[in-house]
Amino acid sequence: MQQVIDFILELEKLKGVTRKVRPLGLDRYENSAEHSWQLAMFAISLASYAETSLDINRVVRMLLVHDIGEIDTGDTIVYAEQGLEARKVAEWAAVQRIFGMLPEHQASTFLVLWQEFEQCETPESRFAHAVDRAMPVLLNLANQGQSWRENGISYERVVGRIAPPIKAGCPALWNYLEPRLEEARQRGLFGA
């Protein structure tokens, strides 16, 4: 039991990992813990739009754990192109440390989920990726392109980075987003 409690208290630190978008109506930046909650809710709500039959409970668990490595590494904007390999090595070390606080059986269950998300080869992990990529886009569309403008992210970089995983994981979600991104371009919501 002490191992479980120590692990849960370690997870406190994800509440202090800040991302680049701001919650609608709030001045502060979003943190990765509340983001993970919203993704889980988004996945459940969106399940009927999945192309193939999915284990949605597995998607939810993947989304709950997918950012936990950021406790040691911090959040990096999805548009960062440098150092991807080094970041992945660091995140893997981080989740081994953090999940390794639990009894071995539970630790390995979480590590397997985390790896499945990273490898993105199953229908569940592809759906989870689509949800993860779409959420900050929806916030930016509702928030005058806040993180795109603050970080100088162009329309082309957004579409180039998010279209393939969203199309692969949930085509209906891409069909929804595509015209809205085009409209946002015309309204000047992107960075240069």
Add this chain to the structure above:
Amino acid sequence: MQQVIDFILELEKLKGVTRKVRPLGLDRYENSAEHSWQLAMFAISLASYAETSLDINRVVRMLLVHDIGEIDTGDTIVYAEQGLEARKVAEWAAVQRIFGMLPEHQASTFLVLWQEFEQCETPESRFAHAVDRAMPVLLNLANQGQSWRENGISYERVVGRIAPPIKAGCPALWNYLEPRLEEARQRGLFGA
């Protein structure tokens, strides 16, 4: 699809609902969105300590949705004794409004989960309640009794309010907490 998107953006507001405990190491108060994420992780991690066989996926979903009514009503400390019935009526109206943004089938699925948590009659909802009651206690034990002292909550009120649901939902968790609460009393971590 627009209904799902509007619902997910409405959930943004839970990130702005503040609770009475502060995340460890942070100055601000916890919000109900990050709290819901942590409860889901706690439930999964604690599942092997359940007394009876449980549908842990259902517990996770219940914990993800259980605070969503606070978008309209705000968080109320669990030790508030006045106005419980009026708060429950207001929360029920709130979740009907918020889940009602979704297509009917999805709305009713969430409403049923929310009601199951509130009624607390199934093994899953009792386990979910135990996790929900224990989490702020664990934070207070790790944080010098911060919210107990700030709000003048005595040892007797804490134990009177949390012992029955935690014993009912996860006896092993109560066995863990009981001596630690006694030790906290001796260290003066409670309010008067």
